[in-house]
């Protein structure tokens with residue numbers, strides 16, 4: 218076979234083209250890679266009539282002046298809405314939360330760090346230090362500023378601002394940590410709480426999470442990953458204000474947060490890789506998300522590479 222392909226290289230090219238541009242399997246509609254029916258959607262696969270993404274783009278906003286806001290923004294400048302934003306720290310649970318060490322001040326130059334950030338998949342299994350995890354989390358979502366939003370009833374009201382931007386300062390994306398090899402932290406699932414800079418165990422007692430059950434990847438030895446960060450979108454945190462644009466905003470925000478993650482881990486000398494191939498439902502079950510109002514939208518693996 219390889220002899221034949223060696224003599225007829227065009228056959229491989231035609232086969233590869235075919236795989237990318239035609240519907241090759243009756244199962245293609247339900248597999249993760251959607252290239253075939255994306256290209257000839259609807260015509261070849263009865264199960265797929267278009268892109269979900271295309272539908273979203275066509276429908277979420279009728280014009281640049283219409284954000285798709287269902288309730289209108291004015292309510293969000295009212296006293297009750299401002300107060301709930303200004304006191305979002307009260308949503309954090311401190312009973313049973315684990316205090317994280319202070320973040321490190323990273324001195325690597327920005328240009329050097331941006332250009333050195335590469336995805337790394339060769340994890341060594343070396344544990345991460347707790348302050349490395351804390352540093353990555355703080356750069357991703359830590360609180361570093363305050364925006365005064367005085368109302369007639371509360372002249373001192375202020376919204377805590379974080380290291381990644383968020384539409385309306387509503388911060389609809391939470392970070393869950395799946396710890397595997399972090400010194401001083403039991404393996405298990407946690408939620409990062411930015412206001413108190415703590416980790417809240419998700420579940421009564423932390424238990425190891427089998428990453429292999431949550432991810433589809435052959436490129437990474439999952440047992441050697443120090444920890445995974447899972448980005449969870451809380452639909453009602455911003456869609457009450459922004460309507461359908463809430464989802465779009467959240468996905469933009471995940472990009473900002475994950476870039477901060479990658480820049481911080483690069484400056485710390487750690488490796489990491491985003492993962493598009495994960496089992497959303499299994500992961501949501503692991504994290505206690507209902508998959509209706511709370512969705513897993515992205516995932517990053519982090520740890521140390523071979524020295």
Ligand SMILES: Cc1cc2nc3c(=O)[nH]c(=O)nc-3n(C[C@H](O)[C@H](O)[C@H](O)COP(=O)(O)O)c2cc1C
Pocket residue numbers: 334335336337338434436490491492493494
């Ligand atoms: C949304 C997203 C999903 C990704 N999914 C995967 C993945 O499933 N597996 C993987 O090995 N890399 C994944 N990556 C990493 C890309 O392959 C990588 O960023 C790209 O090849 C560019 O290389 P660089 O990050 O080293 O500059 C993903 C990146 C992004 C932004």
